[in-house]
Amino acid sequence: MDWFDLIVVGSGPGATFAAYGARGRRILVLDVGHDAPACEELTGNAYELRGGRQDLFPSLIGERFESLRNLWKRPISLKLKSPYMSYIVRDWERMAPVAGESFEGAISLAKGGLANGWGAGVFRFTDRDLAGFPLTAAELRPYYDELTAHIGVCGANDDLAAYFERDEGLLPPLRLSSFFVELMERYERLQPLFQRERTAIGRSRLAVLTEPRDGRAAYGYGNLEFFKPHDPAIYTPAYTIDEMIRAGAIEYRSGRLVTRYRETEEGVEVHSRNLATGAEEVARGKKLLLGAGALNTARIVLESNGDYQTRLPALDNPMACIPFFRLSRIGERLAVQDTSLAQLNLVAEDAEWGEPLQASFYGTTGPLRSDILFSLPLSVRANLVWTKYVAPAMGLLMLFYPCRQSAESYVRLRPTGELEVQFAPEPPHAAERRLIRLLRKMGYVTSAAFIQRPGSGAGLHYAGTLPMRANPGRYETNAEGLLAGTARVYVVDGACFSRLPAKNLTFTIMANALRIGRRIGGLS
Amino acid sequence: MAERTPSLAEEARHLHACLFRTPLEAIAIARYEAANRELGVAASAVVTKVVARRLDAEAVELALRRRGSGGDLARRMQILCYLVEVRRDYLSEFINLESARGRAWAALAGAVLRSAWKRVKGEYLVRRHGLV
Numbered sequence: 001m002d003w004f005d006l007i008v009v010g011s012g013p014g015a016t017f018a019a020y021g022a023r024g025r026r027i028l029v030l031d032v033g034h035d036a037p038a039c040e041e042l043t044g045n046a047y048e049l050r051g052g053r054q055d056l057f058p059s060l061i062g063e064r065f066e067s068l069r070n071l072w073k074r075p076i077s078l079k080l081k082s083p084y085m086s087y088i089v090r091d092w093e094r095m096a097p098v099a100g101e102s103f104e105g106a107i108s109l110a111k112g113g114l115a116n117g118w119g120a121g122v123f124r125f126t127d128r129d130l131a132g133f134p135l136t137a138a139e140l141r142p143y144y145d146e147l148t149a150h151i152g153v154c155g156a157n158d159d160l161a162a163y164f165e166r167d168e169g170l171l172p173p174l175r176l177s178s179f180f181v182e183l184m185e186r187y188e189r190l191q192p193l194f195q196r197e198r199t200a201i202g203r204s205r206l207a208v209l210t211e212p213r214d215g216r217a218a219y220g221y222g223n224l225e226f227f228k229p230h231d232p233a234i235y236t237p238a239y240t241i242d243e244m245i246r247a248g249a250i251e252y253r254s255g256r257l258v259t260r261y262r263e264t265e266e267g268v269e270v271h272s273r274n275l276a277t278g279a280e281e282v283a284r285g286k287k288l289l290l291g292a293g294a295l296n297t298a299r300i301v302l303e304s305n306g307d308y309q310t311r312l313p314a315l316d317n318p319m320a321c322i323p324f325f326r327l328s329r330i331g332e333r334l335a336v337q338d339t340s341l342a343q344l345n346l347v348a349e350d351a352e353w354g355e356p357l358q359a360s361f362y363g364t365t366g367p368l369r370s371d372i373l374f375s376l377p378l379s380v381r382a383n384l385v386w387t388k389y390v391a392p393a394m395g396l397l398m399l400f401y402p403c404r405q406s407a408e409s410y411v412r413l414r415p416t417g418e419l420e421v422q423f424a425p426e427p428p429h430a431a432e433r434r435l436i437r438l439l440r441k442m443g444y445v446t447s448a449a450f451i452q453r454p455g456s457g458a459g460l461h462y463a464g465t466l467p468m469r470a471n472p473g474r475y476e477t478n479a480e481g482l483l484a485g486t487a488r489v490y491v492v493d494g495a496c497f498s499r500l501p502a503k504n505l506t507f508t509i510m511a512n513a514l515r516i517g518r519r520i521g522g523l524s
Numbered sequence: 525m526a527e528r529t530p531s532l533a534e535e536a537r538h539l540h541a542c543l544f545r546t547p548l549e550a551i552a553i554a555r556y557e558a559a560n561r562e563l564g565v566a567a568s569a570v571v572t573k574v575v576a577r578r579l580d581a582e583a584v585e586l587a588l589r590r591r592g593s594g595g596d597l598a599r600r601m602q603i604l605c606y607l608v609e610v611r612r613d614y615l616s617e618f619i620n621l622e623s624a625r626g627r628a629w630a631a632l633a634g635a636v637l638r639s640a641w642k643r644v645k646g647e648y649l650v651r652r653h654g655l656v
Contacts, residue, residue: 047619056610057555065559068606071599072563331628334620369618370605374598379586379642380605381543382635388620389628 004028006520007270007285008250009258009300012113013506014493014513015291016237017147021517023249028283029241030272032095032109033254036116036229036238039084046223046365047336059083060227060368067368076106077460078367079117082227088116095257095275096296099418105316105457107295111254112238114293114460115506119342120207120234121360122153123503124165124511128355132498134470134479135512137165143511145169151235151510152213155205163347163356164205171210173203174219177335177363179326179395180343186442193441197434198349204342204360207235207507223365225340234341237510256281260304261288261489268488287488287520289481291513294495295411295419298465301475301483301491302413311410312475315403315464315500318426319454322359322397324439324446329393340366346397350431357431358502359399364391375452395444397435400459401426403500411465423456461505463494481516492516529567530575532557538574539604542581544617552607559603568596570655579649586639587646591656 005025008015011033019027042049042059050056061067062083069081080089092107108114124144127137144167147153154171155164176184187194187201194200209232212218219233230236244250256272259280263269268288272281290297298312342360350357369387376383403409408424432451439446469476472484481490492513494505530538536556540548559565570588574581574597585601588594608614615621620628650656 047615050610050615050619051612051621054612055551057607060610061555061606065562068559068563068603071602072565330632331620331623331625333623368606368609370602370609373605374589374602378635378639379582379646380601381582382639382642384543384605384617385631385635388618389632392620 002284003267004251004283004285006287006289007268007283008289008291008492009270010113010290010292010296010493011111011237011241011252012108012291012293012493013115013237013509014293015289016112016240017510017513018289018291018490018492018517018520019244019250020240021514022521023244025521027250028285029250029252030256030258030270030283031111031252031254032091032257032275033111033252034087034090034109035111035254037084037087039228042084042224042228044222045220045336046227047334062086070371074101075104075455077117077458078371079226080106084227085117085229087229088114096299097418098295099414099420100422100456102456103421104455105421105460105462107293109257110238111241112236116229116236116238118236118506119360119504121342121345121504122148122155122205122207122507123358124167125501125503125508126163126165129501129503133468134498135468140508140511140515141165143514144507147507147510147514150240151207152209152216153205154208154210156203158202159200160202160345160347163200163358167205170205174206174208174210174339174341174343175221176343177338179329179335179363179392180361182326183344183361183395183442190441194438197438199346199435199438201344201346204345206341208341209233219339221337221339223336223338223340226366258292258300260300262304263486263488287490289490289492289517289520290495291492293493294462294465294497295421297491297493297495298411299413299419301466301489308413308415310475311412312465313405313467314409314411314421314423314462315405315497316409316423316457317403317459317461317500317502318401319459320399320401320428320432321452321454322399322432322435322439322446323450323452324395324397324444325390326393326444331389332392334365334392335363336365338363338365342398346435348431348435352430353402355402356502357399357401359397359435362396362398364394364396397439399432399435400502400504401429402502403461403464405464405467405499421457425456426453461494461500463497463500463505466491466495467498468496469498480519481512490516490520527569527572527576529572532560535571535575535600536604538578539581539601540608543601543604544608544614546613548608549611552604552611555607556604559607565600568600570594571597571600573653573655577653579653580642580645583642583646584649584655585646586642587650588655590643591650593656
């Protein structure tokens, strides 16, 4: 019988960097691992392609009408539904089912996980962000630094450095569109006001190469993020998994859906279903590292304990999307050499929350117009005219709130195998009106009436189901990620987060997993 | 008298004609038919009436949307919008490729007036044809 030093479940940011940290040990990675399809025809710029080719139906809509998914099924992020991106969420409703019609999130079984479609936002957690974790920012810093060098992060040490921490390894920031150049100029002119309001705006830190590096090309401003996976300039953990496979650092078995584990005196048995044969397989290792994503990791732990009663906590950042407009730009030509990634970030201290809120600024060049035509208040043809002429004058401010444990937000495994997932709805907060006032002072038109609130679980920042504590109880983990009551089972993904600040958690999942992998691997 | 059920091709042509001036290409009609099959779109009495009686679908959809209904009609129109948006010939319908501020403001004002007119017309059609 084959024995491994470590068995890693999943290939998202946590699993990948736990394995990366433990390189040198004999590591088995078990993963469903749907891979990104090749799509050579989508090369260049989305709008130039649309203007140059008679038809982009196969690439943008799909022969199986993948892009129409949200019309008939539970809606998911616009970034996850196009024909070449839909592999990220393929089969999850069948293989990792979630109960609850209100759930508008998704689970990924793809190689690299949901991070294949992430916004690439890179945020270091500060000590304020880590309140409640048995960890300090200083303990994570060397891992953040190592990751920055490994994956390539662009950005600037500007007014946001106090919130994101200084980082001397940054690549130059993304080029701003003229819309956001103007916004930054207006922000600079209103610095005293923003200082009084304890609000700052600065360049986004993104896991995006703005210079070629290690054989990866620099970002090309092609607006293809909604349609094309694996732009080499935009980092995804799948790249590191592939590197480790090529280097022989891991044995990667795809097509395996891990269902449960069992601790024995010698180690851990990990049970998975071979998706090709349907047979149950058992792998054995000295230690198990669970990195299947906060929801699936919780499912595996509950199933392994035969527990269909316990409600585990669940976290996801609530969001509010605030559209805003610059009237003088109405009718401008749409800037097609642009990005649908976050161009700027905003951080606002907030008395109500007692901690900063964070927001990302986006342009409107990413999705198809048909995605939004029927959400606007006029008749369809009138909406079409409005989106055409107003889009160049429009920005979106995506405001993220922190998420704390609440009895109304939980996961529970049903005996049928479905994971019941519930996130408490977040009411509007005063911060939204404050940001609207600031946008108006900067010369933008906006209103609380325009605010859109994505549905339950739509943040896709799942965390906290098996939280890390200084003195962990049942279904909690210690600072090393060790699950209480076990001797060899570690949690390396967002499940072990004690809380969620208003920041994308992916970079911190990577750093924490790298830390845990190093310690468990014992080679640091 | 029972309403004759229009074919999907007729449906596609009529809904398209309510939104765009150009005739709908055969390839888009074929895709509309395929989308309906692939997505398992069920028959809808409202859509059947709108198409068979050649009613203004844009007006009816707005009136129904304001009543919190009409999802079947809206989804069919949205399918058509998706199918044509990815065609080169429609790029300028959806995306502003030339700076044209004066024209844009005029078009926006026209769109608001059009929408107001469509709402009045839609209310009349919905009542006249018993679409709720």
